[in-house]
Amino acid sequence: MLEKTFDPKSVEPRLYAAWEASGGFAPIDDPNAETFAIVIPPPNVTGSLHIGHALNNTLQDVLIRFERMRGKAALWLPGTDHAGIATQMVVERQLAAEGNLSRRDLGRDDFVAKVWEWKAKSGGTIVNQLKRLGASCDWSRERFTLDEGLSAAVRKVFVTLYKEKLIYRDKRLVNWDPHFQTAISDLEVEQREVDGHFWHFAYPLEDGSGEIVVATTRPETMLGDTAVAVHPKDERYQHLIGRAVRLPIVNRPVPIIADDYADPEKGSGAVKITPAHDFNDFMVGKRNNLPMINVFDDFARINDEAPPEYRGLDRFAARKKVVEAFEALGLLRGVEKTRHMVPHGDRSGVVVEPYLTDQWYVNAEVLARPAIKAVEEGTTVFAPKAWEKTYFEWMRNIQPWCISRQLWWGHRIPAWFGPDGKIFVAEAEDGARAQAREHYGRDEPLRQDEDVLDTWFSSALWPFSTLGWPEKTEDLARFYPTHTLVTGFDIIFFWVARMMMQGLHFMDEVPFKRIFINALVRDAEGKKMSKSKGNVMDPLELVDDYGADALRFTLTAMSGQARDIKLSRERIEGYRNFGTKLWNATRFTQMNGAARAEGFDPATVKLPLNRWIVGETTRTAKAVTAALGTCGFDAAADSLYRFVWRQYCDWYVELAKPVLGKPDEPNPPPEGVDREARGGDARRASGDEAARDETRATAAWVLDVILKLLHPVMPFLTEELWGQTAGLGAPRAHRGFLMTAPWPDLPDSLIDPAADAVIGLIVETIAEGRSVRSELNVPNSARPPLMVVDATAAQEAVLRDAEPLIRQMLRVEGVEIVEAAPAGAIPYVVEGATLALPVAEFIDVAAERARLGKEVGNLAVDIDRTAKKLANADFVARAPEEVVEENRERLADAEAAKAKLEAALERLGAVV
RNA sequence: GGGCGGCUAGCUCAGCUGGUUAGAGCGCCUGGUUUACACCCAGGAGGUCGGGGGUUCGAACCCCUCGCCGCCCA
Numbered sequence: 006m007l008e009k010t011f012d013p014k015s016v017e018p019r020l021y022a023a024w025e026a027s028g029g030f031a032p033i034d035d036p037n038a039e040t041f042a043i044v045i046p047p048p049n050v051t052g053s054l055h056i057g058h059a060l061n062n063t064l065q066d067v068l069i070r071f072e073r074m075r076g077k078a079a080l081w082l083p084g085t086d087h088a089g090i091a092t093q094m095v096v097e098r099q100l101a102a103e104g105n106l107s108r109r110d111l112g113r114d115d116f117v118a119k120v121w122e123w124k125a126k127s128g129g130t131i132v133n134q135l136k137r138l139g140a141s142c143d144w145s146r147e148r149f150t151l152d153e154g155l156s157a158a159v160r161k162v163f164v165t166l167y168k169e170k171l172i173y174r175d176k177r178l179v180n181w182d183p184h185f186q187t188a189i190s191d192l193e194v195e196q197r198e199v200d201g202h203f204w205h206f207a208y209p210l211e212d213g214s215g216e217i218v219v220a221t222t223r224p225e226t227m228l229g230d231t232a233v234a235v236h237p238k239d240e241r242y243q244h245l246i247g248r249a250v251r252l253p254i255v256n257r258p259v260p261i262i263a264d265d266y267a268d269p270e271k272g273s274g275a276v277k278i279t280p281a282h283d284f285n286d287f288m289v290g291k292r293n294n295l296p297m298i299n300v301f302d303d304f305a306r307i308n309d310e311a312p313p314e315y316r317g318l319d320r321f322a323a324r325k326k327v328v329e330a331f332e333a334l335g336l337l338r339g340v341e342k343t344r345h346m347v348p349h350g351d352r353s354g355v356v357v358e359p360y361l362t363d364q365w366y367v368n369a370e371v372l373a374r375p376a377i378k379a380v381e382e383g384t385t386v387f388a389p390k391a392w393e394k395t396y397f398e399w400m401r402n403i404q405p406w407c408i409s410r411q412l413w414w415g416h417r418i419p420a421w422f423g424p425d426g427k428i429f430v431a432e433a434e435d436g437a438r439a440q441a442r443e444h445y446g447r448d449e450p451l452r453q454d455e456d457v458l459d460t461w462f463s464s465a466l467w468p469f470s471t472l473g474w475p476e477k478t479e480d481l482a483r484f485y486p487t488h489t490l491v492t493g494f495d496i497i498f499f500w501v502a503r504m505m506m507q508g509l510h511f512m513d514e515v516p517f518k519r520i521f522i523n524a525l526v527r528d529a530e531g532k533k534m535s536k537s538k539g540n541v542m543d544p545l546e547l548v549d550d551y552g553a554d555a556l557r558f559t560l561t562a563m564s565g566q567a568r569d570i571k572l573s574r575e576r577i578e579g580y581r582n583f584g585t586k587l588w589n590a591t592r593f594t595q596m597n598g599a600a601r602a603e604g605f606d607p608a609t610v611k612l613p614l615n616r617w618i619v620g621e622t623t624r625t626a627k628a629v630t631a632a633l634g635t636c637g638f639d640a641a642a643d644s645l646y647r648f649v650w651r652q653y654c655d656w657y658v659e660l661a662k663p664v665l666g667k668p669d670e671p672n673p674p675p676e677g678v679d680r681e682a683r684g685g686d687a688r689r690a691s692g693d694e695a696a697r698d699e700t701r702a703t704a705a706w707v708l709d710v711i712l713k714l715l716h717p718v719m720p721f722l723t724e725e726l727w728g729q730t731a732g733l734g735a736p737r738a739h740r741g742f743l744m745t746a747p748w749p750d751l752p753d754s755l756i757d758p759a760a761d762a763v764i765g766l767i768v769e770t771i772a773e774g775r776s777v778r779s780e781l782n783v784p785n786s787a788r789p790p791l792m793v794v795d796a797t798a799a800q801e802a803v804l805r806d807a808e809p810l811i812r813q814m815l816r817v818e819g820v821e822i823v824e825a826a827p828a829g830a831i832p833y834v835v836e837g838a839t840l841a842l843p844v845a846e847f848i849d850v851a852a853e854r855a856r857l858g859k860e861v862g863n864l865a866v867d868i869d870r871t872a873k874k875l876a877n878a879d880f881v882a883r884a885p886e887e888v889v890e891e892n893r894e895r896l897a898d899a900e901a902a903k904a905k906l907e908a909a910l911e912r913l914g915a916v917v
Numbered sequence: 918g919g920g921c922g923g924c925u926a927g928c929u930c931a932g933c934u935g936g937u938u939a940g941a942g943c944g945c946c947u948g949g950u951u952u953a954c955a956c957c958c959a960g961g962a963g964g965u966c967g968g969g970g971g972u973u974c975g976a977a978c979c980c981c982u983c984g985c986c987g988c989c990c991a
Contacts, residue, residue, distance in 0.1 A: 010956075196991085346991090394921065395989075402990090494989090525988095562942090563930080569987085571929060575943060582956040593953030643931075643941075654954090662952060772959095779960040785949065813951080867938060874936095879974035888936050888975095 007592040007729055010585055013552030016725050021136055024724075029745050031143045032078035032484075041072040042080040042487040044468050044517075045142065046500070047150065049088035050124055051095045054134035056526045056572065057493060059544035060560045064523055064638060065491045066140050067561060070717035071633045072488075073141075074748040080484050082471050083135070083142035085128065087151040089415040089460040090185060090352045096120045096414075113413050120414050134545060139553050139720045141744070146480075148471045150463040151416070158470035159416045159463050160432040162511065167420075167430045171368045172408070174428065178287045179407055181360030183305035183320075184353035187411035188364050190459060191404060192499050194357055196346040205272070205338040206331050208233060208250035211258050217242075217250055218338050219277040222345060224331070225323040227252065228311045229300040230259055232278040234289055237263035239274050254312060254330050264289050281361045299361050303411075320358070365409040365418060365456070369506065373400045376505035385505065385515045388636045392494060392522045399498050406503075408459045415457030422452050465503035468516035489636075490517040493525065521636045525569045526560075547577060554719035555581035561718050562642035583646060584722045587711070590654045591726050594704045597665040600734025601709070602702035607755055612696055614664070615703040616760035618657045621648065622707050623751040629714045630748070645715050653707065656768060663809040664693075664700045705734055710749045720744065766800060767807045769835040774815045774842060777833050780856050781848045788818040789844050794826045795905070796838035804838075817842070832909040834902040857910045864903040871896045 024030065032040070043065050048058060065081060073079035096119055097108050108116045128149075135142065148155060166172040179188040204224050207216040217233055230252055235242035242261070249258045266289050267276045280290025281297040290297055302308045307315045307323045315323055331337040348357040377400045379385050380393055387393045409418060421429045421437040427444060429437040429451065441449055463470070468490075472481040486508070492501060501520060508516030547556045558580040563570045607619040625648040632641035708730065716723040727743035739746040774791065777783075791811055793804050801822055804811065808820045826832055829845025831853060871892050874880050881889055 007953095009954085391921075398920070398990080573929080573943090576929075578956075579942065582954095585956050586954065589954035589957090591953085596953070639931075647941085655958090658953080659951095665952085775959060776961090779948070782948085785951095785959095816951085863938075870938090874975080877974060881974085883974050884936070891936085 007588065007595060007726075009592075011552070011588045011722055011725065013554065013721060014549075017137070017139070017548075017553055017721050020721055020724050021139065024141065024742060024744055025136075025144070027742060029073075029742060030081070030141045031145060032080040035078060038076060038078040040080070040484055040488075041069070041077040042082065042484040043069055043489055043491065044471060044487055045081065045083045046490075046492045046496070047084045047086040047148075047464065047467065048131045049091050050085045050128040050131075050149070051088055051092050052085075052131045054131055054138075054544055056542050056544050058131070058135075059138060059547075059556065060526050060564065060570065061491055061493065061523055062135055062138055062140050063557045063560045064521070064564060064636075066138070066720075067557075067633065067638060067641075067717040068489060068491070068636075070141055070720060070744065071748070073744070074713065074716065074746060076747060078483070080146070080480075081140075081142045082146050082148070082484075083132070083140075083144060084148035084150070084467075084471060085131065086460060086464055087149065087415060089410060089412050089457060090187070090189075092120060092124075093185075093412055093414040094352065096123050099123065108413070116413055137545060137548055137553060139557065141720075146471070150460070150467075154473065154476075155463060155466070155470045156416055157432075158466050158474055159458065160419045161475045162466060162507065163419055163458070163462075164430055164432050165511075166367065171371055173366055173368070174363060175366050175405075176361065176363045178281075178284055178359045178361055179364055180348065180350075180357045181303075181305070181362070182350040182353050182355065182357055183301075183303070184350060184355040185412065186303040188360075188362060188407055188409060189350060189352075189357070190407050190461075193351045194348045195351045197349050198344055199347050201343050201345050201347070203272075203341040203343050204328055204331070205340070206253070206277075207336040207338050208252060208259075208277075209336070210245070211249040211251045216336075217245065217261065217275050218273040219275050220272040221277060222343065223282075223324065224327040225307070225320050226279040226282045226300070227277060227327060228255055228307065228315065228323070229279045229281050229298040230255075230277045231280060231290065231295045231298055232259050232293065233261045233275055234264040234267040234278050235261065235275050236265065236267045236269045239267070239269045241269075241274060253334055253336055254315075254327065256312075262289075262293050262295075264293060282359050284359050287359070287361075297361060301358060301360060305358050364407050365420075365458075367406040367408055369403045369406045372506035372510055373403045373502070375509040376400060376502065379505065379509060379515045385517060386519050388519060388521045392497065392520070395494070396497055396502060400502055403502075406459075408462050409454075409456040410459055411455070412457050415460060416463055418454040418456050418458060420454040422454065423449050461499050461503060464500055465507040466511075468504055468508055469512050474511070485512060485516070486514050487517045489519045489521055491521045491523055494522050495525075497522070519636070524564060526572055542572060542574075547574075550574075551577050551581040552584070552721065554584055554722045557720075558583065558642060558718050561638045562646070564638045580646075583650060584719060586654055587649055587715070588722065588726065590649075590658055591708060591730065593658060594665075594701075594708065595730065595733065597662075597701070597704075598697075599665075599701045599704040599708065601705045601737065602698070603735040605702050605706055605735070607703070607706055607751075610699055610703055612664070612699055612703075613760040613763040614657070614660050615699055616757045617764040618653070618703065618707055620756040620761060621652050621657075622710050623753065623755040626710060626714060626749045626751050627753075633717065642718060645711075645718070649711055649715070653711065656764075657707070658704075659814060660764075660767070660810050661700050661704060663813055664696055665704075702734070705730070709737070710751075712743055713746055713749050716743050716746075763803050766803050766836055766838075767810060770804060770807075770840060771811060771814045773833050773835050774811075774817070774840070777831055777842055777856075778816075778844070781831065781844065781852055783842070783844045783847045785816065787844060787847055788816060789842050790819045790821045791815060791817045792821050792823045792826055792830060792841040792843060794823055794832065794839040794841050796840075800836070800838045804840075826909075826912075828912060832905065834905050837898060837901060839905050854910065857906055861903055861906050861910065864899050864906070868896060868899045868903060871899065 045065065046061065069079050069081040100107065100119065111119070163172060180191065180194045182189050201222050203220050203222060205218055205220045206224070206227065207218050209216045219233060221227065233250055235246065245261045246263045247261065249260050251257070252259050266285060267274060278286045278289050278295065280286050280295050281299040289295070298310055300307055300310045301320065305320045307318045307320070309316055315326065318326065328337065349355065350357050377397065380387070380396060387396065419430060419432055421434065421441070423429065423441055423445065429440040431437040431440060434453070437451055438448070441451055468487050469481060469485055472478060472485055474481055490501065504516045508514065544556060555577050559572070559577045560570070562580065563572070563576070610616055610619060625644055628644040629641045632638070632644065712723040712727050724743045731737070793801055796804070804820050805822065811817060811820055826841040827843055830841040830843040831848065832839055832841040874892055875896060
């Protein structure tokens with residue numbers, strides 16, 4: 006006997022350990038099985054599980070469990086990302102907190118050793134948190150981006166692309182993060198709107214004949230100005246082009262040049278040009294052969310290019326000092342407040358500087374071409390499809406990708422410099438040495454590039470590096486291309502696009518066939534969760550409070566095509582209740598002897614009730630299978646919820662009660678077993694042993710199907726119920742965990758329209774009757790008979806046979822077939838049949854008149870609308886025949902029902 | 918400035934390629950010791966589908982336009 010409620014706290018750890026120990030997370034060995042692989046978006050080793058991870062990994066687990074049960078060789082390959090900057094930051098902070106030496110004092114090797122130490126100790130946090138969610142990853146294949154194997158892949162890719170000239174070294178402006186003293190890529194730059202100032206500076210003409218005014222938000226950059234530009238067609242400045250100004254403070258002459266970049270509409274129309282510190286100015290500088298003067302050091306302090314009193318000043322201190330100097334010189338022409346976009350490092354949060362350095366770049370444009378084509382041709386599809394636009398937009402305008410980082414934690418760039426700066430690129434040092442020997446004719450000392458690669462460089466290889474590439478492993482042959490990638494839209498550019506590029510380049514095949522972009526989880530008010538706002542919902546806390554299944558079901562159900570999910574505790578509670586409901590329904594059927602029957606075949610059940618639920622189960626299985634097959638997670642959850650609660654629990658179990666129980670109740674005469682002819686036979690089931698046994702077997706069968714269908718979303722609860730019901734009746738064909746049980750594959754022939762009609766009539770009779778009672782305030786204790794006033798012979802038979810059910814569920818004393826309803830009986834119409842409840846003594850005539858009036862009114866509106874439609878010759882001529890026919894039937898039904906209710910209304914008048 | 922989403926019941930959202938009386942959950946109201954479940958049961962109220970125009974026999978759905986709200990890229 007089951008406990009009263011499901012206890013996730015005790016069940017979850019036990020089941021997870023058992024699953025893991027069983028080896029069931031690994032793909033099956035069968036070489037003929039179709040494969041289905043997912044590579045996890047590797048969380049940062051520094052990470053801990055947030056709600057976004059919970060969503061992302063729940064969906065992956067739903068898919069992998071579904072496909073595993075479908076008999077595929079399902080692989081969910083887990084791992085973590087070394088996360089260059091993030092991890093280096095964490096460890097540096099820890100060193101500082103412990104009062105240890107700084108990174109620089111420690112030196113590179115010792116620092117990196119410290120990071121590995123940290124990783125060994127704290128790097129597994131998120132992996133354990135994933136387990137609490139129920140993630141069925143194949144942990145035996147877990148990888149880390151800095152593993153030896155993955156590092157070998159990184160080196161091989163670097164060397165290959167270098168040889169193909171798709172990786173090159175270039176001196177250009179990069180986004181420089183002065184906090185970490187490293188270059189970062191465009192994508193790691195966040196534009197933030199901040200308050201600032203526009204300072205208007207006067208630059209005196211060199212010959213003393215006047216001045217030209219320029220405006221800037223970054224005064225300190227003027228120390229590196231090498232020109233002033235005006236628009237070539239700007240009338241005001243024609244006479245100045247080719248002349249020069251004397252740069253204040255620096256006291257250097259700089260030319261006045263003509264360039265389209267200057268916008269005559271803005272400010273004075275003249276603009277200062279600092280090619281070494283501004284991306285636009287850099288282009289102007291290139292076009293006009295201007296010198297590029299870098300005035301910063303790596304910390305964005307002023308360097309020796311500036312006058313001595315500025316050297317060593319932080320950029321913001323220098324800014325202040327420059328403004329003061331202009332004011333003192335009488336050259337400050339104005340200050341305006343402004344709000345403007347300023348680039349910030351996404352990790353450091355400090356203002357990023359355009360900075361002129363030598364870096365390594367990937368020619369992304371070339372790599373992007375096949376990646377664009379693959380999506381255009383549908384080799385890889387996005388779901389929802391709308392994201393393809395975002396992908397195309399970026400890929401078609403892609404910029405060179407800066408891949409070198411001046412960090413210590415990461416893949417060291419496999420490039421060595423000779424004494425003269427000549428570069429030798431090889432997978433290992435001896436290769437570089439050999440090249441150098443060849444080049445110089447002798448051994449020369451080589452120095453390896455100090456830099457490491459952008460973290461995303463190694464993540465881009467994830468779908469094949471984790472499978473063993475560049476080795477030709479069995480896994481690689483078997484599981485590449487993977488099937489589905491589940492990820493967030495925030496990393497389409499960072500990661501998805503780059504995996505597409507690298508996968509196609511090195512494997513000649515797309516890395517995945519489908520990319521499902523999941524939504525962003527927000528708080529109940531729709532705000533992005535963030536620590537600073539304090540609105541973060543900790544998934545582990547939610548798992549503690551409601552169980553992993555409730556959280557999983559919630560995330561699955563809310564994961565529609567929308568861009569965000571507004572998560573609230575009420576919602577999770579509701580789905581926790583759903584789990585409890587199924588638990589209790591199981592408990593109930595177990596109490597009533599539900600048990601699997603040996604050789605049970607759902608096609609051969611006799612009772613309409615059982616035939617009906619078998620059909621509904623089939624419909625649900627079809628719907629869930631179709632939905633999960635197309636990433637329709639919300640639709641799958643919805644079908645399950647409605648079926649389990651609204652059909653199985655509310656109707657099937659309720660209707661089965663009289664059949665299952667009270668075996669001592671006298672059996673009705675077992676005459677005429679001709680079910681078909683009579684349209685149904687529910688009553689004779691009551692107390693009848695065959696009927697009872699059939700219902701017990703059917704209930705057990707339906708439950709097993711439910712457990713299977715629900716398992717991908719609620720793995721713990723279903724597995725627990727599977728285990729708890731293992732001993733009830735005949736053993737299951739599948740002896741192991743539900744996790745590896747075969748997915749239901751039910752033929753349409755199990756759907757029986759005749760049974761649907763029988764149960765439909767019974768259900769409607771009860772539901773409508775309840776509605777009548779409730780609206781007229783008929784006391785619960787009243788037990789009138791249900792009168793069948795006007796119905797077809799088949800309907801009469803169904804209702805008569807269903808008497809025990811109707812008696813119990815509608816709280817009536819019996820079902821009577823009558824010629825006419827007695828005065829004061831309350832009529833209602835179900836599927837063309839007129840039924841009545843003689844409850845005149847309880848009712849308020851006015852209330853009943855109102856009720857009937859409302860019904861008649863509703864019908865009149867419907868009749869009117871439908872009649873108009875049918876009166877429209879165009880409609881009859883142009884609409885499909887079945888639509889017209891449907892409307893004709895509808896009109897006839899509504900008119901008949903209306904006539905009956907109007908007659909009742911008249912009789913009501915007569916009563917009073 | 919360019920682009921992408923969204924606007925449907927008090928709240929959160931479903932509504933597939935145009936044909937339903939526009940649905941669900943939560944909340945609300947009424948009633949409930951009924952072979953499991955109060956994390957429950959029964960019933961009910963509540964929507965001119967953001968505004969306007971168009972296409973169509975027929976529009977929540979397609980087209981145009983306007984208005985908010987959100988996100989991405991400049």
